[in-house]
Every structure is written in C-alpha cells, then in structure tokens.
C-alpha cells in the first residue's frame with residue numbers, strides 16, 4: 709500500500725474537479741464559527757488540499773493551511789499567495805502561534821486508518837488551539853461507505869491524462885477509491901498509474917466518546933440534513949478546547 713501523500717500527489721492536477729462543492733463546506737464552517745466564537749482572528753485548515761475552502765476566508769481571517777501532499781500544497785500556494793501553507797502531517801503538526809479556530813473537512817480525517825491516529829490528530833489540534841478555541845470537522849459514516857457498492861466509474865480528464873475513479877466498500881468500515889490514470893497521448897490507452905486511496909470510518913458514538921477526552925463537544929449533527937440518524941452519510945462535529 710502506497711503512502712497517502714503519494715496518492716494525492718498523483719491526482720493533484722484534477723483535484724479541483726473532484727470536490728465540486730467547496731462553497732457548501734465554506735458556508736457550513738463559516739456559519740458555525742460565527743455561531744460559536746466571537747473575536748476570531750487566526751484560522752487553520754488541516755488537510756486543506758488545493759486551498760478551496762480556506763481560500764474563501766482569505767479576506768476575513770489570518771489564514772493558514774496544512775496538508776501532507778507537496779503537490780496539493782504547491783497548487784494551493786499558486787492559487788492563494790496571501791495564505792501561509794505548509795506541508796505537515798495532521799497527526800503531529802506544530803506552529804509558533806496558536807489558532808482561534810482549526811477545521812478539517814471533506815472527510816480528510818477518514819484518511820487516518822486507525823483510531824490511535826485520530827487521537828494523535830485530536831491531541832495536536834488541542835495543543836495548537838487557544839483556550840476556548842474551536843475545532844470543527846466532518847467525517848464520513850460507516851453507512852456512507854456501504855452505499856458505495858452501487859457506485860459507477862467516474863471519468864475526469866486533464867490536458868494529457870484520463871482518470872477513472874471507482875468507489876468500493878471495504879471490510880471493517882473501510883472504503884477504497886480505485887484511481888486508474890491513463891495517458892491521452894502516445895500509446896493510446898496506456899495505463900500510467902494505479903492509485904488506491906483508503907478511508908476508515910467509526911461510529912458517531914465512538915468518535916464522540918474519544919473527543920470528550922480532549923474537548924467539550926458542542927454539537928454533533930448531520931452535515932446535509934436536519935436529522936442525524938442511521939442514514940446520515942456525513943457528520944459534523946463542533947468542539948471547544950477546555
């Protein structure tokens with residue numbers, strides 16, 4: 709199994725065609741910041757990818773972004789030169805300054821495949837927040853991964869490559885994104901690379917219990933609908949450092 713940074717390095721050039729609704733993530737995060745914290749100055753997005761969400765906040769807060777993929781960060785820097793981006797692992801990151809808000813969205817946390825890694829991440833977030841700082845993140849649910857059994861192949865093209873992506877449920881609340889990358893020039897249909905991006909999910913109760921070791925849990929809700937229930941696919945956690 710390849711490293712996660714390698715997987716994203718190889719799809720960075722088409723990434724912006726994959727997260728086709730950054731505006732929705734931005735508005736959910738922004739409204740929760742406004743609801744739960746006044747006087748917000750410094751904000752950090754963890755696993756910020758190509759910067760589409762933190763980029764929308766650049767005129768509002770002092771913005772920072774980190775990601776483990778050098779290629780994703782390279783694109784983020786080209787798009788938003790006023791934001792301070794760095795390549796770091798979310799399980800163990802550090803800054804000289806502390807943040808009023810740290811957030812992490814579009815199921816980036818699910819890329820951590822062990823609960824011990826989720827806890828290292830929570831611990832790092834806590835250390836980098838001011839007292840009473842906000843931590844907001846979303847996570848895909850085990851139910852969402854089950855629904856991948858019916859998914860179709862999605863095709864996305866860049867200038868010189870074609871990417872074929874197929875989602876598949878795995879065992880033990882895991883899911884796989886199989887990504888096959890083909891050349892559009894030269895030998896027709898030549899397969900250049902084959903990537904697998906893995907995600908892992910946990911039950912909402914398990915996540916909530918672990919979080920309470922690090923934060924006060926302010927809200928746990930369905931990201932897309934009014935009710936959090938067994939059919940929820942994405943859950944939003946809003947926490948405060950105590």
Ligand SMILES: C[S@@+](CC[C@H](N)C(=O)[O-])C[C@H]1O[C@@H](n2cnc3c(N)ncnc32)[C@H](O)[C@@H]1O
Nearest residue numbers: 716727755756757775776777797798814816819
């Ligand atoms: C689904 S993308 C989300 C990107 C961005 N938040 C967005 O909404 O467009 C997941 C991101 O998590 C990053 N990532 C995965 N594991 C990571 C880790 N251990 N530390 C930091 N970033 C990580 C990947 O490189 C990728 O950019």
